[in-house]
Amino acid sequence: MKFARPDHISDPDMLPQMPVWVTSARAETIEDEVFLSGAALSCLHGILGQNAVPHALLRDRLALRAAEACVAFSGRFERAGDLRDAMHLLRPGNLPGPAGETCLAWRRAVERPVSIKALGRALPTLKLGQIATWLDTGKGAPVTRAAMALEAVLREAPRADEAALILADAALAQALSWDHVVPLLAAGLKRTDLRQRGHDLRLACHRAVTASAVEATRLAVDLARRAALLKGVAPKLRAKGAGDAVEIFLTQDAVAPSALPLPDRAARRLCDRLVDLEAVRELTGRDTFRLYGV
Numbered sequence: 001m002k003f004a005r006p007d008h009i010s011d012p013d014m015l016p017q018m019p020v021w022v023t024s025a026r027a028e029t030i031e032d033e034v035f036l037s038g039a040a041l042s043c044l045h046g047i048l049g050q051n052a053v054p055h056a057l058l059r060d061r062l063a064l065r066a067a068e069a070c071v072a073f074s075g076r077f078e079r080a081g082d083l084r085d086a087m088h089l090l091r092p093g094n095l096p097g098p099a100g101e102t103c104l105a106w107r108r109a110v111e112r113p114v115s116i117k118a119l120g121r122a123l124p125t126l127k128l129g130q131i132a133t134w135l136d137t138g139k140g141a142p143v144t145r146a147a148m149a150l151e152a153v154l155r156e157a158p159r160a161d162e163a164a165l166i167l168a169d170a171a172l173a174q175a176l177s178w179d180h181v182v183p184l185l186a187a188g189l190k191r192t193d194l195r196q197r198g199h200d201l202r203l204a205c206h207r208a209v210t211a212s213a214v215e216a217t218r219l220a221v222d223l224a225r226r227a228a229l230l231k232g233v234a235p236k237l238r239a240k241g242a243g244d245a246v247e248i249f250l251t252q253d254a255v256a257p258s259a260l261p262l263p264d265r266a267a268r269r270l271c272d273r274l275v276d277l278e279a280v281r282e283l284t285g286r287d288t289f290r291l292y293g294v
Contacts, residue, residue, distance in 0.1 A: 015050055015224055018043050018217045022210070030199075033206040037143050040213035045176060047220045054227040056111075056251040057294060058220050059180055063106035064253050066169075066183035070106070070162045071099045073191045081284065084254045084291055102162055106183060109166045113179045119170055123163050134167050135174065142175035146185060147205040151197055161194055172209075188212035226294045230279040239270050249274075254283055254291040 022040050027033045047053060064080055071078050078086070078099040086100030087107070096104060108122035116135070120128045137152040138145030149171035153164035165186040173181050188208025196204055227250055234246045241261040248255055257267035271292045274280040283291045 015052060015221050016043060016046050017221065018214050023214055027207075030203055030206075033203060033210070034141075034143070037206040037209045037213070038141075040210045040217075041142065041176065044182075044213040044217050044220075045178075047217050048178065048182065050224070052224040052228065053220045054223050054250045054294070055180070057227070057249075057253065058216070058223055059110035059182060060107060060251065060253040061219065061223070062183040062187075062216060063110045064103065066165065066186035067099075067103040067106045069186040069189070070102050070165060073161050073186075073194065074098070074102075084283065085289075088254055088256045088259070088291055089289055105162060105166065109170070110181050110183065114170055114173050114181055119167065122166060126163060131167065135171055138171050138175070142172050143206050143209050144202060145175045146172035146209075147202040150185070150194075150205065151201055154194060155197075164194075165189075168205075182216065184209055184212040184216065187215070223294060226279075230274070230294055233274070233277045233279045236277070237270065237273065239266055241266075242270060245270060249280055249292070249294055252293070254293045256289075256291055 018040065022036055022043070025032070025036055027036055048055070064083060067083055068078075068080050071083070076099055083099060083103045086096045087103050090096055090100075095101075105122050109119065112118040112121070116128050116132050119131050119135075120126065123131065134149055134152050138148035140148075146168040150164050150168035153160055153167055157163065166181070168185050169181050169183050172184065173179075185205060185208050188211040189204060193201065193204035193208070230246060230249060234243065237243075237246070239245075239262060245260045245262065245267070248260060257271050258264065260267040260270065262270060271280065271282075271290070274292070275282055280292045280294055283293050
């Protein structure tokens with residue numbers, strides 16, 4: 001199944017919203033679940049085709065949510081703030097730890113267009129042949145294909161939740177002709193859902209896709225508005241390298257001042273200036289080792 005690309009919209013306030021009947025409906029049958037997941041994906045597909053949406057930033061933030069879910073599935077207690085610290089405050093030569101590795105895998109999975117090679121980079125412990133085989137497992141509608149890929153991985157590697165969910169989202173993206181992986185399944189599934197098989201797993205995936213597509217659409221619209229504000233204040237920034245810094249903020253969930261193409265003091269001043277202009281937010285609540293994001 002392929003969805004046509006929508007006409008481009010550059011004004012964030014004109015972006016389509018998820019229909020209220022999708023968010024408020026109560027599914028009573030499997031047919032209801034399939035219909036709602038299709039409607040939610042259709043609306044999200046329309047959003048993903050819009051120029052106003054900062055696509056890389058949206059995927060990076062959804063990757064963080066997916067990583068947080070996978071960490072919880074493994075029984076660990078790190079949350080979004082911990083994962084951000086693990087990724088952005090590492091000293092050279094240090095390892096990010098298990099939770100950080102999970103976050104890194106998801107970030108790599110969404111960075112590049114969907115391909116076996118790109119997925120192999122995100123999941124270096126898997127062989128490319130394995131990845132290709134699992135992606136080709138699914139047949140039928142997009143969510144069904146994703147559920148079948150998820151089940152195929154978990155059948156052969158029962159503890160590989162992270163890899164299974166990344167490949168399931170990749171299968172979903174391919175079925176929808178999306179260029180990149182858009183993390184949806186992990187954040188919408190429960191730990192017990194991953195032990196389901198067949199019809200029960202497909203039903204859980206439909207529910208997960210509906211819930212996550214609704215949240216992803218809301219997030220996309222919010223980020224589009226925030227990105228427009230950041231672009232609007234960019235001409236007021238006089239620091240050399242400020243334009244490149246703005247581009248970094250528009251592609252990453254969180255940014256440390258040290259990652260900006262400015263001297264340390266100038267980078268911190270720029271971040272404080274952007275916070276004053278309400279163009280970015282400080283994400284940690286700390287006085288030191290701060291992180292910033294749109």
